Structure formats: structure tokens, C-alpha cells
Amino acid sequence: MTGARRGGSARFEALRGPGRQARWQRARLRRIAAAALVAVAVCAAWGLLRPAPEATVAVTVAARPIAAGAKISAADLRTAQWPSSVAVPGVLPLSTAAGRTATAAIAAGEPVTQSRATRSTWGVLRADEQAFTIPLADPALAGLLSPGDLLDLYDPGDHRVVVSAARVVMSTTPKVEPMGGSATADVMVVVAVPRRNSAELAGSLATAATLGTGLVAAARPRG
Numbered sequence: 001m002t003g004a005r006r007g008g009s010a011r012f013e014a015l016r017g018p019g020r021q022a023r024w025q026r027a028r029l030r031r032i033a034a035a036a037l038v039a040v041a042v043c044a045a046w047g048l049l050r051p052a053p054e055a056t057v058a059v060t061v062a063a064r065p066i067a068a069g070a071k072i073s074a075a076d077l078r079t080a081q082w083p084s085s086v087a088v089p090g091v092l093p094l095s096t097a098a099g100r101t102a103t104a105a106i107a108a109g110e111p112v113t114q115s116r117a118t119r120s121t122w123g124v125l126r127a128d129e130q131a132f133t134i135p136l137a138d139p140a141l142a143g144l145l146s147p148g149d150l151l152d153l154y155d156p157g158d159h160r161v162v163v164s165a166a167r168v169v170m171s172t173t174p175k176v177e178p179m180g181g182s183a184t185a186d187v188m189v190v191v192a193v194p195r196r197n198s199a200e201l202a203g204s205l206a207t208a209a210t211l212g213t214g215l216v217a218a219a220r221p222r223g
Contacts, residue, residue, distance in 0.1 A: 056081040059111050060094045066106040072117055074098040080109065089143060090114040104172050104188060115142075115172040124169055129192040131169055132201055135214035139187040145171035145219070151191060154216040155204040162204045165220060166191040189217075 063078040077097055082088065090113040092100075100117035110116075124147070125131055136142060137156065145151075149168040152161055170190040193201055208214055 055084040057084045059088055060092055060097050061109050061111050062106045064108050066102045068102055068105045070102050072098055072100050072102055072112070077112060082111075088113065092117060103170055115170065118170060125192055128195055129167075130195055130198050131190050131192050132198075132205070134166075134189045134191055134205075134217070135208060136187070136189060137214040137216045139214070141217060141219070142171045142187040142189050145189060147171070148222065150220045150222055151189075151217045152220055153191070153201065153204070154218070155207060156211055156213050156215060157204070157207040159216070162201050162215070163191075163193050163197045166193045 058079045059082045060077055061080045063076055066072060066076050077094055079094055088111045091111050092114060097112045097117055100119055103116055103118050106112060106116055134151075134153065145168050147168055147170060149171075150165045151163075151168060153163045153166055154160065155162050168189065169192050170188070172188045204215060
């Protein structure tokens with residue numbers, strides 16, 4: 001009986017000998033290597049399928065809220081990376097935005113554009129002119145206007161021309177969001193008109209306020 005036990009133990013030791021351990025180690029290493037290759041292949045496939053990051057551009061934005069009428073300082077500004085697919089009309093370089101005056105409230109993170117940060121506005125008025133803020137029936141037109149453009153303004157009540165060739169002094173564009181959204185609530189157009197037209201224009205503005213609309217404006221060639 002004792003001899004049988006010794007014989008069985010010898011056979012077990014043979015099965016568990018150095019050769020079998022080496023084969024077991026090699027098989028284990030092959031499994032680890034195979035798993036590593038699979039992981040590398042998955043990572044490579046993910047890198048090929050993952051969309052490339054969208055290109056960006058540097059945009060000057062407000063570093064903190066800026067009140068309407070406030071003079072903009074360098075501390076009020078910073079540069080942000082925006083998707084290049086989002087158009088920001090009239091955005092100012094960081095180097096030229098400081099020192100201008102905010103024509104409307106600028107929220108933190110909002111682009112600083114020529115229409116929202118202007119130099120002296122009233123200095124461009126002539127001696128026989130007055131400036132009026134004009135609500136437009138089509139606010140989208142404000143984003144297409146620049147100082148010096150000429151507008152024919154129509155009364156919203158009887159549709160007659162109130163002022164011909166009113167000169168645009170300032171035109172603010174809708175607020176632009178990074179994801180392409182926009183709001184027209186802050187749109188403003190300031191025009192310079194001859195004093196002789198002031199009373200009639202004021203009456204048309206009162207009519208527009210009563211009707212809850214703006215003036216119809218038609219752009220005309222300069223000069």
C-alpha cells in the first residue's frame with residue numbers, strides 16, 4: 001500500500017514537473033499577448049472611426065458682464081476658441097477692442113463686435129442733424145448695416161416715406177451664441193436725420209410703438 005502511494009505521488013510529480021509548468025507558462029503568455037493585441041486593435045479602430053475635432057478660431061469675448069455705455073478696458077476682455085463654423089460678424093481683435101464704448105449690454109462670454117463696441121458715436125453728427133434710435137420691422141436687417149449706410153424709413157401706419165436717405169450712425173447685430181443661436185431683442189439701429197424731419201419721424205415712432213411694430217426700412221446706395 002505504501003508503495004502504491006509512492007508510485008502515485010511520483011506520477012503526479014511527473015505531471016507537475018518542469019516541462020508541464022513551462023508549457024502552462026507559455027500558454028498563459030500567449031493568452032496575455034492575444035488579449036493585448038485585441039486591445040490594440042480596438043484602440044486603433046476607435047481612433048479611425050472617431051470624428052476629427054472641429055476647427056476653431058480665436059474670438060474676442062467679454063471676460064465679465066459689460067454695461068451699456070461703459071468704457072471697455074483690457075481687463076474686460078479675453079480670447080475664446082469658437083467653432084470656425086459659427087460666423088461672428090464684425091468681431092474685433094483683442095488689441096483694438098479695449099478703449100471702445102459698449103453700445104449695449106455685453107454678457108460674459110459674448111463676442112465683442114464693432115456694432116457693440118464703438119468709438120465716439122455722437123461726434124459723427126453734423127450741426128443740422130439729430131440722432132434717433134429706430135426699431136425695425138425686420139430686425140435681421142440690422143446685422144447687414146454699417147455706419148454710413150443710407151435708409152429710407154416708412155411710417156408703419158400709412159406706409160409713406162417719412163425720411164429719405166437717413167444715415168446709419170450705429171447698428172448693433174443680434175447676440176451670437178457659440179452654438180449658433182441668436183436673439184434679436186438687443187438689436188438697435190441709430191440713424192442721423194436732418195432736423196427738419198425730426199418731428200415727423202418722432203410721430204412715426206409713436207405710431208410704431210402703438211402698433212407694437214417697427215419702421216419699415218429700405219437700404220439705398222450710398223452717395
